[in-house]
Amino acid sequence: QVQLQESGPGLVKPSQTLSLTCTVSGGSVSSGSSYWSWIRQPAGKGLQWIGRVSPAGYTNYNPSLRSRVTISLDTSKNQFSLKLSSVTAADTAVYYCARHLAATHTFDSWGQGTLVSVSS
Amino acid sequence: QSALTQPASVSGSPGQSITISCTGTSSDVGGYNYVSWYQQYPGRAPKLMIYDVNNRPSGVSNRFSGSKSGNTASLTISGLQAEDEADYYCSSYTSISTVVFGGGTKLTVL
Numbered sequence: 001q002v003q004l005q006e007s008g009p010g011l012v013k014p015s016q017t018l019s020l021t022c023t024v025s026g027g028s029v030s031s032g033s034s035y036w037s038w039i040r041q042p043a044g045k046g047l048q049w050i051g052r053v054s055p056a057g058y059t060n061y062n063p064s065l066r067s068r069v070t071i072s073l074d075t076s077k078n079q080f081s082l083k084l085s086s087v088t089a090a091d092t093a094v095y096y097c098a099r100h101l102a103a104t105h106t107f108d109s110w111g112q113g114t115l116v117s118v119s120s
Numbered sequence: 121q122s123a124l125t126q127p128a129s130v131s132g133s134p135g136q137s138i139t140i141s142c143t144g145t146s147s148d149v150g151g152y153n154y155v156s157w158y159q160q161y162p163g164r165a166p167k168l169m170i171y172d173v174n175n176r177p178s179g180v181s182n183r184f185s186g187s188k189s190g191n192t193a194s195l196t197i198s199g200l201q202a203e204d205e206a207d208y209y210c211s212s213y214t215s216i217s218t219v220v221f222g223g224g225t226k227l228t229v230l
Binding site for chain 2: 049052096100104106107
């Protein structure tokens with residue numbers, strides 16, 4: 001059973017870059033059947049897909065965030081990462097990493113989520 | 121991309137059936153059979169309940185079922201139980217190789 005765990009700062013200042021890492025265990029980020037996605041959820045609101053990275057390092061991003069987002073893979077550490085630049089208070093949310101099955105575009109395994117607040 | 125449209129809330133009594141709708145466009149829900157449904161309890165990560173419109177992952181109760189007609193997908197929960205009270209989200213693959221979620225529906229078991 002694959003498990004995912006998010007890590008990174010819980011507080012980021014406005015205009016700075018939010019950086020999170022997801023560590024995968026029980027499975028390989030190099031698996032050809034899986035993409036790896038980031039999803040966020042502001043308090044009391046719905047889920048928003050941020051983007052995904054393939055085992056080969058190809059990425060797709062939510063058009064509304066594309067100009068500020070970078071998702072990358074580190075196969076040596078079995079991790080993938082999220083960078084979101086020029087953050088504002090609107091980027092305050094719980095950030096989840098998830099395994100994104102390529103065949104069904106389904107998120108079958110999720111991290112527990114990490115709250116990131118944007119505040120000076 | 122716009123979020124898929126779900127009712128903000130639905131409710132039902134124990135033992136009853138409820139249906140949650142998820143409306144998109146021909147560029148997402150209507151164009152692909154890649155609709156999924158997730159259950160989320162407060163403070164918890166979402167859990168996959170339905171994938172590919174009407175398939176249940178192993179371990180998910182057969183009281184949960186999915187369907188699709190045109191640009192609208194639906195999640196039906198039969199034999200409603202208190203433990204079903206949660207938020208439910210639909211998602212769909214899109215024509216621009218992204219994934220879009222619905223706004224979420226709060227299910228209350230009366």
